[in-house]
Amino acid sequence: APALLDAVHEWARKEGLAPYNVRRHVGFLRHLLVREGKFSGERLVLLLTVEGNLPRESFVEAVESVYPATTILRGQHNGRADAAILEEVEVLTGSGFIEEVLLGKTFRISPKSFFQTNSRGAEILYSLIREWMTPLQPERILDLYCGGGAIGILLADLCQQVLGVDVVEEAVADARYNAEENGVFNIEFVTGKVEKVLRDWKGDVDTVILDPPRAGMHPKALKAVCEMAPPRILYVSCNPKNFARDLDKLLEGYEMVRIEGVDLFPHTDHVEAVALFERKPQDVSTI
Numbered sequence: 001a002p003a004l005l006d007a008v009h010e011w012a013r014k015e016g017l018a019p020y021n022v023r024r025h026v027g028f029l030r031h032l033l034v035r036e037g038k039f040s041g042e043r044l045v046l047l048l049t050v051e052g053n054l055p056r057e058s059f060v061e062a063v064e065s066v067y068p069a070t071t072i073l074r075g076q077h078n079g080r081a082d083a084a085i086l087e088e089v090e091v092l093t094g095s096g097f098i099e100e101v102l103l104g105k106t107f108r109i110s111p112k113s114f115f116q117t118n119s120r121g122a123e124i125l126y127s128l129i130r131e132w133m134t135p136l137q138p139e140r141i142l143d144l145y146c147g148g149g150a151i152g153i154l155l156a157d158l159c160q161q162v163l164g165v166d167v168v169e170e171a172v173a174d175a176r177y178n179a180e181e182n183g184v185f186n187i188e189f190v191t192g193k194v195e196k197v198l199r200d201w202k203g204d205v206d207t208v209i210l211d212p213p214r215a216g217m218h219p220k221a222l223k224a225v226c227e228m229a230p231p232r233i234l235y236v237s238c239n240p241k242n243f244a245r246d247l248d249k250l251l252e253g254y255e256m257v258r259i260e261g262v263d264l265f266p267h268t269d270h271v272e273a274v275a276l277f278e279r280k281p282q283d284v285s286t287i
Contacts, residue, residue: 001034004045004067008032011062015055022082028052030077031084035109037100038119042070044098046111048086050078060092070098073111086112097174102126105182107148112170114147114213121264125272126154129234132258132276133158136232138207144194144221145211149175151236152209153184159207162187165197198224210235216242222249229253233277238264243273255280 012019012029020027031048045063047054054074063072071094075086089096089111097110102123109115116122129151138159143152146164148171156162156179164187166172172191179187190197195218208230210217216239217225225233226249233254237243247256254277264272 001067004034004063005032007062007066008047008059011059015058017055020050022080025080033075033084033111035098035111035115035117037098037109039101040099040106042098042100043068044071044073044109044111045069046073046075046086046089048075048077048084051076056092064093070094071096075111102150103130103154105153105178107150107153107178108174108181109148110170110174112168113174114145114166114168114171115150116264118264118266121262121266121272122150125236125262125264125274126151128260128262128274129236130154130158132234132274133207136207138232140203140205141207141209142203142205142230143209143211144225145213146175146189147171147211149178149187149189151211152187153179153182155209156184156187160186163203163205164189165192165194167191167193193221194218195220195224198228201228206231208233212237212242214239214242217246222246226250226253229279231279235273235275235277237273237275238270240271240273243275247275250277253280254278 017029018027020030028049033046035044060072063069072092074090074092076088077085097108100107100109100119133155141159141162143162143164146152146166149164152162152164164175169191172189175189208225257276257278259275262272
């Protein structure tokens, strides 16, 4: 990766391309994103810029001279926020996605689709979730913020049915593809905001899995889950601060029976937490 960064810096200097200044909102180059499948060995490189002319051939040559990428892409973000937001994506070489293997299953990963960045840590996390879920014998699982569908697909053999929900269309497309490619047919995926999908929810589930983004759950989504009152909730969080905020609401009707941290982000102060909640017995005196 350092060699790749050096090569792109030299390419930008030769092409006269300026980095984007987040204060003055001028410049062209924003972010260089790299995703690598640690088990598959496949690599994705994406250059994020504002709109404008990109010297495509020389950029591809610069990357390939030092970094064997499976696919190379160009993304555009014209907003002012200093974030890797992909408004448009153009495939320069390859398929536009990579694949990774976790616990014997293969997953397609597109640039807009969420997938854990630490594959070895993800295997530990998902193995732990399977270990907790197996003796509980869930029947119907609702997998919220499902991303590319990894958790639901890896749990599908333990239950009768799984429904995954995610707001990102590309992630849901990956999830459907991943389910079919892995021969998992008792799972469906829905595109939409979790809070809106739950507002119209009519189904019956015994297990809800929550794996929200770093910002945590939308208050309306959390309220809706609590009102559904499933027998158990599994919460996966990459942000302890927001997890603690949501915990206050969950503990009103649930008891936290297990919690464990997984070091998905070595050499940082971040940790992935996974917690299992069981619904508190209803007080018959209040009925």
